[in-house]
Amino acid sequence: MSTLTKQDTFQSLLDSASSSFAPIRTQAKETYLTQGLPALKEEEYKFTSIAKKLESKIQEFKSALPFAVSKEDIESVLFEGFDGDVLVFSNGKYLPELSTSPEGITVSSLSQAENTPLGSIAKPEKDAFSALNLASFSDGLFISVPKKQKVEKPILLISFNQANSGQVIQPRVWIEAGDFSEVTFIDHSISQTEDPYFVNKVVEIKGGLNSHVNYYRLQNESKNAIEVSNIHTDIFQDSRFTSVNLSLSGDMVRNNLTLNLLGSNSEGNMYGVYLLNGKTHVDNHTNVDHTIPHAESNELYKGILADQSRGVFNGKIFVRQDAQKTNAFQQNNNILLSEDAIVNTKPQLEIWADDVKCSHGCTVGQLDEEALFYLKARGIDKNTATGLLLYAFAGEVLEKIEEESFRSYAISLIQERLGSKF
Amino acid sequence: MLSIKNLHASVEGTPILRGINLEVKAGEVHAIMGPNGSGKSTLASVLAGREEYEVTEGEVIFQGKELLEMAPEDRAREGVFLAFQYPVEIPGVSSTNFLRTALNQVREYRGQEPLDAVKFLTLMKEKMKLVEIDQKLLSRSLNEGFSGGEKKRNEIFQMAMLEPTLSILDETDSGLDIDALRIVSNGVNKLKSDKTATIVVTHYQRLLDYIVPDFVHVLYKGRIVKSGTKDLALELEEKGYDWIKEEVDSATAV
Numbered sequence: 203m204s205t206l207t208k209q210d211t212f213q214s215l216l217d218s219a220s221s222s223f224a225p226i227r228t229q230a231k232e233t234y235l236t237q238g239l240p241a242l243k244e245e246e247y248k249f250t251s252i253a254k255k256l257e258s259k260i261q262e263f264k265s266a267l268p269f270a271v272s273k274e275d276i277e278s279v280l281f282e283g284f285d286g287d288v289l290v291f292s293n294g295k296y297l298p299e300l301s302t303s304p305e306g307i308t309v310s311s312l313s314q315a316e317n318t319p320l321g322s323i324a325k326p327e328k329d330a331f332s333a334l335n336l337a338s339f340s341d342g343l344f345i346s347v348p349k350k351q352k353v354e355k356p357i358l359l360i361s362f363n364q365a366n367s368g369q370v371i372q373p374r375v376w377i378e379a380g381d382f383s384e385v386t387f388i389d390h391s392i393s394q395t396e397d398p399y400f401v402n403k404v405v406e407i408k409g410g411l412n413s414h415v416n417y418y419r420l421q422n423e424s425k426n427a428i429e430v431s432n433i434h435t436d437i438f439q440d441s442r443f444t445s446v447n448l449s450l451s452g453d454m455v456r457n458n459l460t461l462n463l464l465g466s467n468s469e470g471n472m473y474g475v476y477l478l479n480g481k482t483h484v485d486n487h488t489n490v491d492h493t494i495p496h497a498e499s500n501e502l503y504k505g506i507l508a509d510q511s512r513g514v515f516n517g518k519i520f521v522r523q524d525a526q527k528t529n530a531f532q533q534n535n536n537i538l539l540s541e542d543a544i545v546n547t548k549p550q551l552e553i554w555a556d557d558v559k560c561s562h563g564c565t566v567g568q569l570d571e572e573a574l575f576y577l578k579a580r581g582i583d584k585n586t587a588t589g590l591l592l593y594a595f596a597g598e599v600l601e602k603i604e605e606e607s608f609r610s611y612a613i614s615l616i617q618e619r620l621g622s623k624f
Numbered sequence: 625m626l627s628i629k630n631l632h633a634s635v636e637g638t639p640i641l642r643g644i645n646l647e648v649k650a651g652e653v654h655a656i657m658g659p660n661g662s663g664k665s666t667l668a669s670v671l672a673g674r675e676e677y678e679v680t681e682g683e684v685i686f687q688g689k690e691l692l693e694m695a696p697e698d699r700a701r702e703g704v705f706l707a708f709q710y711p712v713e714i715p716g717v718s719s720t721n722f723l724r725t726a727l728n729q730v731r732e733y734r735g736q737e738p739l740d741a742v743k744f745l746t747l748m749k750e751k752m753k754l755v756e757i758d759q760k761l762l763s764r765s766l767n768e769g770f771s772g773g774e775k776k777r778n779e780i781f782q783m784a785m786l787e788p789t790l791s792i793l794d795e796t797d798s799g800l801d802i803d804a805l806r807i808v809s810n811g812v813n814k815l816k817s818d819k820t821a822t823i824v825v826t827h828y829q830r831l832l833d834y835i836v837p838d839f840v841h842v843l844y845k846g847r848i849v850k851s852g853t854k855d856l857a858l859e860l861e862e863k864g865y866d867w868i869k870e871e872v873d874s875a876t877a878v
Binding site for chain 2 (some may be wrong): 597
């Protein structure tokens, strides 16, 4: 039996947990200790054995303390044309002195917002890593957008990560968007060095009545970064939430994205691209819960896999008995560029209502040879032709990014990757 | 310009071309006709460099160079253009971006400066008139949702942009109504010069009323079994292919 499936792997983290949110932490700790890390054969983590990966790569199961981040560090990662607020994190700790203050929004560290009902959206009993984070996170960020506030400029969350004193980083973010508010977040993590570390991240988002929240995410960390993230969202009547997740690098990455549609006429969109090479392993587990009538969800994930990379997609859609007139769409398409690349894709629909429109589809294939020949027959070299076709494939997802500077940046990153040797 | 000598090609071990000989000079239009399955499209594909065909014997010299040694993109850059029988729909790749990429790679190969956006658009507008193609079509993804006629017109438009020396039209007439046929043929005729040559692959004589060939060749069982002038095409239209088949089959039986 692997030592890591035992509950005591993270014991020192649990023992040294901060005193904030004590009652919530105590409960989460109990939940975690009862569950333990997912075992090798556990269905939810069948293709992504985080425990095994941690065992081979992580030596110090202690919190990586915050380290000094400079203004130059921040400037070096701001992409062209970005005009918005920047919130900076060092190993998960929010650094107000290096961050800007978005106008009209409450931003503080979580320890200063002790009434926050942490764990009420990302419920600890749903996932052991989520429970572990709740029991032992150091500090995190609290964001509240007031009612009717339209935040014009995007808010960039930059996380600088580096293993120094320990190798475990546990960011935690709580976002509440008030009724009729609008806000866009861009979540970008940076590896400061190539040293291995483990990020166990939790983001809870609550979208009030008629709110519009965009959450864009760029995962382009070092080839030694191991990450599990739980992003869970509750949205209410007439609201809209859109997630666009771009995974370009890492060692092993597992994203649990959950969307609870709790009010009628709400709309949830989950989009993603994973563009992988080397031995990168990216697993997107998404979960949409239609609990009420007249809500809509759209999901589109596209994967391009080269070398020995591996992609996993699991899309759960629940349509509860009361959720009549639901529209739920899901699609996952993959292109394998090498014989050694692997994709496991699994749609999982559970429909209890009888008057709904649901569709799903997944494909795994190679580049279209006929299209490739057509481009070559017009004088375009093979690399450029391949790049054009792959970019066209991924472009459908990138178009979903409404924030212009981030969309351009994402496009340039992906084109650069597709245009080079890949 | 083009010299095909004893060309043999097969697909997955099945011989399709069994010794083609053909000389094409600048300024000429050659029509390749023949019954279904005779190897017409295979010949066009082999010349363009489609990879599923294996050339087992023979050689093709294009302007002094071994054509068969070149990658498909280099053949295009050297001046060979294949108008596809079934142009491919490519969602997500805009027609404009595709053409500009193609044209600039071709220009680079020929030692010409790349065209900037303005010059490219000017050239595009000029060539669009040739085939009466609507700008709206070109702002869409390449061939996506185009009608059959629009796809064929787009092929000739691409030909106009890339200015090839040798154009091979693979059943460009199939599926076209009379109006579209006239537009496409007009485009081809305007692009002809005494420095370029055209090979028209077709099943029917109809197209040859518009694009008048200097030579007509009949392909049967992978060989050119009869050559003549445009009158041969008219004779074929009238009598069908059976008399040629009989002639050839009885000759080989002896």
